[in-house]
Amino acid sequence: GRDLFPKLNGAYNIVVWDKVQKIGTINTCKFGQRVLFTNKVQGGLIFGSEAKVFPYISNLPLSLDYETLWMTFMYGGVYGSRTLFKGVTKLFPGTALVITKDSTQEFKATDIPHEVQQKTSEKKKVYWERLDELMSKSTSRLIAVTKSQVVMVGGVDSSLVAAYLKRVKGEATAVTQAMPGEWNESDDAARITGALGCDHHSFPYTLDGDKLIKDIGGFVEVTEEASYWNQLGPPLIHLLPFIREIADSYLTGAEADLLCNFRNKEQTSLRGVIRHGVFWMAVSHSMRKRLRRIFPKPEHIGETESDTNILDRALMKRLISIDCSGAENNTYPFRGYYTHLPPGKNLQRHFLNHGWQNIRIISQIAQYSGAEALFPYLDDDTASFLLSIPDELKVNKALLRVLLKKYLPGDLVPRKKRGYWSRTLRWHYDAGFLDYVLDLLSEQKSLDRDVYSRSELSKLIEGYRSKEVTPVWHPVLWQLLLFEIFCRRFIDVDTSNSSQLIKNIQ
Structure with a gap:
């Protein structure tokens, strides 16, 4: 049964169908090397390793989830188990779903067993x-x-x-x-x-x-x-x-x-925790103001005015040491993910960030x-x-x-952590290679999208063309580009010829 899954070591998605009892069991690996999307539609559950096939099974197009859209623009990604697609979720690493005709039960991962605690005094x-x-x-x-x-x-x-x-x-x-x-x-x-x-x-x-x-x-x-x-x-x-x-x-x-690097949380500011320990793209108050110029609707980038109030402060402080005691008090979007886990260090908590x-x-x-x-x-x-x-x-x-x-x-032996980093947009901007990017964002399809402010987006594009922008705008343009290409690939796509696509997939 489900007791088998925690013992598996490696990357996998597993689906087991009991044809006698008519029970389906789904499990995804504990560390997240594989992804499994789910979507509840028409009284049933669709699941797969790619969300892009869902419209061709359900005959319903993928649409944007505006409740997670703000997270994409503010932090550069959707965290937790939700996605940018309305109604589509990702199974949390190590999660098992047991599906019957009448119900779907979710069993969350606890944690891998820790080796016997060693005493610090040992050599x-x-x-x-x-x-x-x-x-x-x-x-x-x-x-x-x-x-x-x-x-x-x-x-x-x-x-x-x-x-x-x-x-x-x-x-x-x-x-x-x-x-x-x-x-x-x-x-x-x-x-x-x-x-x-x-x-x-x-x-x-x-x-x-x-x-x-x-x-x-x-x-x-x-x-x-x-x-x-x-x-x-x-x-x-x-x-x-x-x-x-x-x-x-x-x-x-x-x-x-x-697993191997420890930062002294007493010497780390809240902003440092958010920027380096939780989110790749934490934004300052000034960056929020820049985003507000491009995205006029508050729900697209969140409603709070200060980056220090975006998330629960106590949660951020605990996450620096991968400790989430008192998780029952967490605020959105983390509510419920950790309430089943005991206090202390726990690998599963890391997957929140x-x-x-x-x-x-x-x-x-x-x-x-x-x-x-x-x-x-x-x-x-x-x-x-x-x-x-x-x-x-x-x-x-x-x-x-x-x-x-x-x-x-x-x-x-490397003494200083440099890390695998990239400044892709800045490099192309400095080299004069952003024309294709600016042309794409200048197209009517982009300007007419019901997310951006047309005038501010046009002003930003012209600023890049005339080389009058400062580097602080690079993260904004980069996220705009990612989002626009995302919309064109998944939201604007025509799903009318579903039978042909399913045939191609098979």
Whole structure:
């Protein structure tokens, strides 16, 4: 029965049909590498890994949910289990649905079991020896299910993954995306992979206005949302076809931050928590005013006037340490997600914020290019252990850095977190490659959409054409572009020829 699902380790969506009792059971994996959408229509339940097929099953078009639209513009994504589509939800990671003729019951995930709590007084060597063992095992498990692998290398997390791939397999191929200017980690990655004895490939992110529109279209198509995601969507869409030429999967150090990095919440401001710990695109009061110029309807960007009042302050403070005690007092949009979980550190709580989005999008983009993303840190045993270690061993990823010194000379261990970041719009703006973007937003279809202020949108576009805007407008234009392409792909689409589309899908 349902007791099986928490024991499964890996990425999956499962549907089990009991033809005798006429009971259907649906489950999605606990860490969110797969997504499962649901939609209640006409007295029934539609579910699938892609929401785009729903109109062709229900004969009802997808429409915007204005109750979540404000979250997209304010924070660059829809958080929790709701989506930009009215009536369409995502199953929370680890959730099971039991469906009968008369009812649908939802069983939320609790958490993976933590290893026995260790005493802080124990020697640090005990911890890194155990982690060394677990990372070797998790890497071995992952590469056993794919034919060929590469690892994306940049910082501490991914460098350690590269070390284990080399240790387990005897050889390893590493790739890096060469970003423009100061965000280029290729030289550092080459030194690290050279010391590890790995082959290294660096693929530049080339600036091209026409390709940018196509890459954004691909990103929106696969994620089925207008996600800001640090403007990383187009660069990763651009990179993965190169990876696919040399491997059918890639290992990533994603989400080691959650498990291995600890910030002192006493030294972190509320704004810092919201900006770095919860939402990718937290906006300041001045940014809110800019958004209000473009979006005249308050419901599109929220009604509060101050960014410090957007969400429950106590909740934000607790989330910095992945603790959500007293969750029954949470305000929208988080009400109900955590009330079944006990106080204290809990991996499932992390999925309220960008952790779930991060894992899901990386996995979706990989599948879009015909590859599979593998997450060694999200192996059940490894995650269980890392959740149990003392916080002081997580400050600045201390445990990971100590362990990496086993495989690298100390001077090559990355000291400062740079991260996989992108300034895609700024790079294209500085290079003069935004004409395609501005032309798309200038089209009548965009100007007539019942969301924007036509005059303010036109004024913003002209400001970009004349190079008179300041960089603070880049996040606004980027979110406008994502949303417009999202609408054209999903909201404006003609669903009249549903029989032909279903035939194509089959």
